[in-house]
Amino acid sequence: MPEIDCKYTDDPVCPYCGYVCGDAWELDFRSNEETTVECCNDKCGKDYTVSAHFSVTYSTFKIEPAALPGKGKEGNDEKPE
Numbered sequence: 001m002p003e004i005d006c007k008y009t010d011d012p013v014c015p016y017c018g019y020v021c022g023d024a025w026e027l028d029f030r031s032n033e034e035t036t037v038e039c040c041n042d043k044c045g046k047d048y049t050v051s052a053h054f055s056v057t058y059s060t061f062k063i064e065p066a067a068l069p070g071k072g073k074e075g076n077d078e079k080p081e
Contacts, residue, residue, distance in 0.1 A: 008053065012037070017044040024050075 006013040012021040019041035027050060029035050034051045 012050045014039040014041060014044055014046070015048050016046045017041050019044060027052075 004013060004015055004018040006015045006018075009020075012024050012027070013019070014021070017039060019039055021037070021040045023040070027035055027037060029052055033054075034049055036047055036049050039046050039048065
């Protein structure tokens with residue numbers, strides 16, 4: 001039997017039968033990165049541990065000068081008349 005790819009996948013994969021659990025958002029990790037679940041496949045039904053891996057990325061965007069409070073078109077402070 002071929003080895004089941006169940007590491008660093010987009011969805012949890014049962015390490016016993018290879019069934020892909022597409023409802024990962026329903027898993028209750030609480031404050032841990034691991035939880036124990038029962039396989040979603042009715043023919044398998046074995047318990048296994050799911051480990052969640054998190055990655056943080058950042059994006060930045062320019063702010064147009066007109067969008068800044070108190071800034072004119074050139075980005076200079078506007079002075080009240």
